[in-house]
Amino acid sequence: xxxxxxxxxxxxxxxxxxxxxxxxxxxxxxxxxxxxxxxxxxxxxxxxxxxxxxxxxxxxxxxxxxxxxxxxxxxxxxxxxxxxxxxxxxxxxxxxxxxxxxxxxxxxxxxxxxxxxxxxxxxxxxxxxxxxxxxxxxxxxxxxxxxxxxxxxxxxxxxxxxxxxxxxxxxxxxxxxxxxxxxxxxxxxxxxxxxxxxxxxxxxxxxxxxxxxxxxxxxxxxxxxxxxxxxxxxxxxxxxxxxxxxxxxxxxxxxxxxxxxxxxxxxxxxxxxxxxxxxxxxxxxxxxxxxxxxxxxxxxxxxxxxxxxxxxxxxxxxxxxxxxxxxxxxxxxxxxxxxxxxxxxxxxxxxxxxxxxxxxxxxxxxxxxxxxxxxxxxxxxxxxxxxxxxxxxxxxxxx
Numbered sequence: 461x462x463x464x465x466x467x468x469x470x471x472x473x474x475x476x477x478x479x480x481x482x483x484x485x486x487x488x489x490x491x492x493x494x495x496x497x498x499x500x501x502x503x504x505x506x507x508x509x510x511x512x513x514x515x516x517x518x519x520x521x522x523x524x525x526x527x528x529x530x531x532x533x534x535x536x537x538x539x540x541x542x543x544x545x546x547x548x549x550x551x552x553x554x555x556x557x558x559x560x561x562x563x564x565x566x567x568x569x570x571x572x573x574x575x576x577x578x579x580x581x582x583x584x585x586x587x588x589x590x591x592x593x594x595x596x597x598x599x600x601x602x603x604x605x606x607x608x609x610x611x612x613x614x615x616x617x618x619x620x621x622x623x624x625x626x627x628x629x630x631x632x633x634x635x636x637x638x639x640x641x642x643x644x645x646x647x648x649x650x651x652x653x654x655x656x657x658x659x660x661x662x663x664x665x666x667x668x669x670x671x672x673x674x675x676x677x678x679x680x681x682x683x684x685x686x687x688x689x690x691x692x693x694x695x696x697x698x699x700x701x702x703x704x705x706x707x708x709x710x711x712x713x714x715x716x717x718x719x720x721x722x723x724x725x726x727x728x729x730x731x732x733x734x735x736x737x738x739x740x741x742x743x744x745x746x747x748x749x750x751x752x753x754x755x756x757x758x759x760x761x762x763x764x765x766x767x768x769x770x771x772x773x774x775x776x777x778x779x780x781x782x783x784x785x786x787x788x789x790x791x792x793x794x795x796x797x798x799x800x801x802x803x804x805x806x807x808x809x810x811x812x813x814x815x816x817x818x819x820x821x822x823x824x825x826x827x828x829x830x831x832x833x834x835x836x837x838x839x840x841x842x843x844x845x846x847x848x849x850x851x852x853x854x855x856x857x858x859x
Contacts, residue, residue, distance in 0.1 A: 463536075466490035466684060467784070468550055468560035470540045472497025474770050474854070475759030477528050478777040481857025482708035484530040495559060496550060498539040500525050503596055504850055506770060509629055509806055510718075510843060512593040512602030513636035520847070521596065526853045536845070538723055541566065545752045562754050565733065565740045567725045569625050569760035571595070575721040576693030576800055588693055589715045593633055598813070602633065605715050606640050612649035613714035615641075615699055618688045620721040621657025624762050625768040628815070630654075630719040631671065631805040632663070638678045639808045651702050652680045653711065655700055657687035662765075666823055667805065667815040670832040674807045688718065739763035744819070745796045747780040751768065752761045753787070756780050766819060770804030774854055800824055804842040812839035 467490045469476045480495050501523045529535045536558065549557045562570070562755040571594055572579045580704040582590040583597035588674045591602040609615065617634040624630075634654055641647040654675070659699060661682070662668040675682060683700070684710070690699035698716055700709050718832045723729065729738030733755060740748050740757035744764050749755035758776040760768040775797060782795035799819025806812050818824045831838070853859035 462549070462557040462559055463494070464559045465492040465534065466561045466614045467492070468494045468558055468562075469494065469564045470496045470550060471566035471759075471761070472502070472525055472535070472570055473498070473566065473568050473759070474850075475773045475777065476564070476816070477502075477530075477855045478773060478857065479758070479781055480533050480563050481528075481530045481855060482777055482781040483784070484532050484780065485857045486785060489532070490561075490788070491687060492534070494534045494536050494560075495529060496536045496538060496540050496552070496558065498537060498553075501582060502528060506626065506804075506842070506848055507847060508593045509598045509632045509636070510598075510729065511520070512606075512633050513593070513692050513806075513809070514603040514606065514640065515553060515809070515843065518599050518659040519796065521697055522556045523851065525835060530857065537569065539741045543727075544734050545732050545755060548754065552768075556809050560754075562756070562783070564780065565728070565755065565761060565762040566756040566759050569623075569722050570725045572622075572723055574689060576688055576718065578693050579718055579720065581745060582693035583718065589713060590691060590718060591715065592718045592720065593629065595718060597610070602717060606637050607644070609641055609644070609646055609650070609715055610638075613646065614640070614689065614712055615652045616716040617652070617654050617709060617711045618656070618698075618718050619656040619658065619721055621687045621703065622721040623768060624719055624722045624724060624846055625801065627767050627769075628662070628803040630717070632658070633717055634680065635678065635807045636809065637715075638680065649672055652678070653683060654680055655683045655686040655688065655711075657685065657703060659684050662815070664817045664821045664831050666815075667813060668812050668833075671805065671807075674834070683799060691716070691718070696783040698718070715806070728761055729836065733757075733845065735763050737763065739814065741773060744799070747776060747794045747797060748783060748787075748793060762794065764797075766799045767801040767802060767803060768800050771816075773802065774859065775800040804838065805840065806842065810836045810839050812836075812842055814838040814851060
């Protein structure tokens with residue numbers, strides 16, 4: 461059994477819904493649009509940093525997926541299992557094939573909870589000290605662990621060597637935890653260590669320099685090219701590989717916030733749309749697939765060489781939709797995505813550095829002041845304005 465749609469969108473997350481809403485609202489809207497998405501829940505994940513920091517309850521991040529399927533689009537409540545681009549078909553887990561004229565792959569990223577031995581069985585468990593903001597099911601445990609942190613304890617915060625969504629998130633919760641420890645009177649004598657599988661705090665020098673000042677002010681130890689490879693929860697030990705030589709190092713902890721390794725969805729990796737790394741292989745300006753012109757991709761599952769953030773999708777989606785409609789109408793693909801992305805870097809309660817930059821890692825700032833400075837106004841933007849813009853703007857195709 462198969463169904464045919466003019467445009468099929470794989471993924472009903474931020475990227476998929478934003479594209480679907482824009483397509484459906486266009487004067488050139490296709491007659492049939494399908495969204496393939498198995499989940500009935502939709503999460504605003506950027507707020508999980510503040511949930512983990514005790515600012516909000518996790519319930520504010522959750523809405524029903526059905527409320528954001530745009531009018532006129534068909535929701536296929538199944539999961540994609542593979543692609544057959546020669547026959548313009550998406551293969552579903554149920555065994556059905558959905559055919560298309562054009563395809564948009566917006567399948568997000570896969571969190572590899574099994575990628576670190578000891579993580580899956582310990583994360584979020586009461587008393588384990590192992591926490592992660594990267595799941596709705598575990599995010600509340602972060603705040604519980606921060607509140608239970610002992611005086612003079614050891615806190616570790618990790619950032620893997622793989623690409624991740626929201627590259628600043630591992631630092632944000634660390635900065636909030638530092639503030640919380642000080643408020644709780646347990647920071648004196650405590651140690652906070654940031655272990656990152658990469659070479660520096662941030663890819664853009666302006667913001668890296670600003671973050672380095674925050675790290676110095678807060679007395680945080682940094683270990684770069686240091687990648688978490690194993691947890692020993694029974695002994696509260698974390699094993700790190702020192703990349704580039706140096707073997708392994710074992711660090712004790714009372715609290716460890718783990719950002720798990722991540723990778724492309726398994727039904728993309730190794731398939732006909734993937735590059736050598738497993739990501740959907742698209743032109744970085746037009747978002748059109750390099751080998752299959754009727755295919756487009758955006759967001760975390762694509763190989764676009766920029767940070768994997770919702771802010772990047774906000775700029776990618778208009779370019780993709782314009783180019784997809786141009787392809788359908790036989791026009792040249794003239795819309796360009798310049799690599800813009802943004803990372804609201806929470807540096808404490810009421811403080812935020814708003815990083816915005818492009819493919820060249822050059823600042824691309826929106827406001828007429830130095831965004832490398834910590835500001836309450838930018839914190840309020842993240843905490844209160846951006847969620848409203850997301851639910852009522854982006855996902856509705858209005859911005």
